[in-house]
Amino acid sequence: MKLINKFVTGLEVPGTRQFSNKVALYDNCIDLTLGQSGFAPADYIKDAMIRAISEDQLRYTHNKGLLELRQAVSDDIYRRLGVRYDAETEILMTNGGSEAIDDVLRTIINPDDEVLLPVPTYLGYEPVIKLLGAKTVYVDTTQTGFVPTPEAVTAAITDKTKAIIFNYPTNPTGVTYTYDQIQALADALSETSIFIITDEIYSENVYDAPHHSFMEFKDVRNQLFVVSGLSKSHAITGARVGYVLAPEALMEHVTTVHLYNSICVATPMQYGAISALNHGQEDVTKMNDAYIERRNYLYDRLIGMGLPVIKPQGAFYIFPDISAYSNDSFQFANDLIEQEQLAVVPGKSFSDLGEGYIRLSFACTMEEIIEACDRLERFLNHYQQ
Ligand SMILES: Cc1ncc(COP(=O)(O)O)c(C=O)c1O
Structure with missing residues (x-):
């Protein structure tokens, strides 16, 4: 072939x-x-989507997504974590968490770069890394309760390492990271120049303690990409609504990749997502x-x-x-x-x-x-x- x-x-x-x-x-x-x-x-999600179609909301939106939706995401993050991401400059709506992963990786990866992957983990990262001609380096979490330690992560870093991808709560283990574990990882990584990608698509599905995030640690904010979305939390996997959070300077590049990929998320689905975020808790x-x-x-x-x-x-x-x-x-x-x-x-x-x-x-x-x-x-x- x-x-x-x-x-x-x-x-x-x-x-x-x-x-x-x-x-x-x-x-x-x-x-x-x-x-x-x-x-x-929920009906309020479906009704908002149907209403948007009936009202001819079928044109492109802003590449980053409707400002009202980005504001709803910003407010949701603030409500859950007490951290503010700016709706105008630091939030990008994508076609599911999948496009968010793809856009971020395509923005930063060069051929032959290395990307650290604490494993076992979601199977959607490695193929994208391979498609970019880069290499995945596994960090074994099987002996540490499926949570990577700062020691294991720093030991895996070489001069080719471009990024690390965390996913918690983790698919497939159901394990999540505590505030202290995230802090220890953030402390170690803030000393490096590698990007941190954190896939928090299950952050609303936590059962024993509130969710914590790298977003809470200011020292890593300039190297942090957050990937998330509404697919899992609001039972709308087929609507394809995800997002990226990143500092403005990085986000400009992710937005360019996104606009050549898909221009924007389907407009009626964006209206459904606004309703989900405003009523869904x-x-x-x-x-x-x-x-x-x-x-x-x-x-x-x-x-x-x-x-x-x-x-x-x-x-x-x-x-x-x-x-x-x-x-x-x-x-x-x-x-x-x-x-x-x-x-x-x-x-x-x-x-x-x-x-x-x-x-x-x-x-x-x-x-x-x-x-x-x-x-x-x-x-x-x-x-x-
Ligand atoms: C960890 C993780 N990230 C991303 C995705 C993709 O999410 P979406 O359906 O929003 O593209 C999944 C789907 O299973 C997942 O488990």
Whole structure:
């Protein structure tokens, strides 16, 4: 395939997709591969989108997004973290968190740069890094509760390191970082000239303590890109509304990349997002209450099955260690779907350091979780690789 970009031919379909695509092949499959809320979006979000269409709001907006929406994002961040990002100059609306990641990486990465990735982590970063001809350097978090330490991060920095990408609450582990852990990382990184990219798309989905952010640490603000969005928090993955927060000087460049990418986010979706941010807090809390109940049940059952697992504090995933049964998580997940019609994501999808784990999502109904646990327990009772 000589005509195709050499970096594209090396990319694979993500493990999440591979297994969610298999669900349709079975009559009675339970799908715990979901990366999105099972709740219906609120009427005030849908009504705002529909109203925008009826009122002919189908023209381009400002490249950065409607100012009213950027102001709503700014107010939301201030309400949650007490930090102000300027709506005019420091906020850019993107097509989901995905475009936010792509825009930021394309703004800063040169071929042969190195990007540090604490792993296991979301599988959407490494392909973009590869497409830019750059290299990913893993920072192993498996021995430190899935949270990178400042020592491990600084040990991985070379003169080629351009950036580090944090994601917390973390997909796939459900672990999040405490204020003190973030402070220690911020202190270490403020001494360096590398960029910090922090993907906080699950920041509204936290269960035991308030979310904290690198945004709270002034010393890193000039090297910080924050990626986030409304997909997960407001159950609107299909609306494609995300954003980047960055200092003005960096944001000008990200905006240029974004405008050549997509010009702006679909206008009716921007109106829906304004309504979500202005009215949605109560619903976020309600959804989180349901996730807590599901998380607690799933965690207790996994512990009962003897699987080592960390109780998730955020996102809607849990990441049990299945290494006592198998060190081939793809084989394990294949056998599980074939024998019990239960779809999960192999840990190896989240880097080689995710091998020996599987990811289960609890963004589905309680009935599905109960049935899934029964099936997993039965499977483990006789499973031999
Ligand atoms: C950590 C993380 N970042 C970004 C995304 C992409 O979000 P969006 O649907 O808003 O593009 C996902 C989706 O699963 C995710 O898990």
